Amino acid sequence: MGGIKLKVGQPDGQEDLRRIDALRTHLPDDVAMMVDANQQWDRTYALQFGRIVDELGLAFIEEPLDALDFEGHAMLARELATPIATGEMLTSLAEAVQLMRAGGCDIAQFDAPRIGGISPFLKAMTVAEELRIDIAPHWMMELQVHLAAAYPQEPWVEHFFSLEPVFNERLEIANGRVAVPSRPGLGLSLSDAARDWTVSRSAFGEISRL
Numbered sequence: 001m002g003g004i005k006l007k008v009g010q011p012d013g014q015e016d017l018r019r020i021d022a023l024r025t026h027l028p029d030d031v032a033m034m035v036d037a038n039q040q041w042d043r044t045y046a047l048q049f050g051r052i053v054d055e056l057g058l059a060f061i062e063e064p065l066d067a068l069d070f071e072g073h074a075m076l077a078r079e080l081a082t083p084i085a086t087g088e089m090l091t092s093l094a095e096a097v098q099l100m101r102a103g104g105c106d107i108a109q110f111d112a113p114r115i116g117g118i119s120p121f122l123k124a125m126t127v128a129e130e131l132r133i134d135i136a137p138h139w140m141m142e143l144q145v146h147l148a149a150a151y152p153q154e155p156w157v158e159h160f161f162s163l164e165p166v167f168n169e170r171l172e173i174a175n176g177r178v179a180v181p182s183r184p185g186l187g188l189s190l191s192d193a194a195r196d197w198t199v200s201r202s203a204f205g206e207i208s209r210l
């Protein structure tokens with residue numbers, strides 16, 4: 001089965017804990033659960049929170065700290081039993097390697113579109129494999145499902161609805177798993193809406209109106 005990720009990092013940490021408890025109670029045991037703090041915590045709070053939830057068996061805690069606080073993430077990875085996942089905000093292979101070499105993630109979440117494309121992503125995957133780090137690519141899964149499928153350890157992949165207007169094809173998802181498309185190449189073709197969305201007409205934030 002797949003998993004469900006819950007946003008945390010609200011001003012009221014007790015509300016985060018109540019929501020985690022409610023979801024865990026609701027979900028079947030074979031559905032994994034993970035939380036994403038989107039860089040909202042400092043080191044002290046993240047460690048306190050992590051210790052409270054450490055016995056719950058979460059699949060990972062995502063982005064507990066500022067995305068560039070590699071040392072802080074490394075401290076949490078050392079101190080907590082729950083795996084630490086981060087890396088989605090990094091924008092180069094060099095940053096990705098720096099994070100991994102610092103021990104800053106148990107699960108790397110680099111995104112090919114952000115770190116420079118498929119080639120840098122594959123290089124980052126090679127370093128991750130060498131360091132025995134799992135991966136959980138994060139965004140534009142229509143592209144990254146192919147890359148993630150090439151990783152020796154079964155990765156987590158996420159499903160976002162927001163990019164569906166860009167492509168004619170849809171990911172096939174069943175029982176919490178994404179099927180790797182067998183169509184040629186990436187198995188994607190741009191939708192008419194995306195073709196119409198030319199560089200000359202685009203503006204910041206326009207994708208939300210597709």
Ligand SMILES: [Mg+2]
Nearest residue numbers: 036062063088
């Ligand atoms: Mg995230």
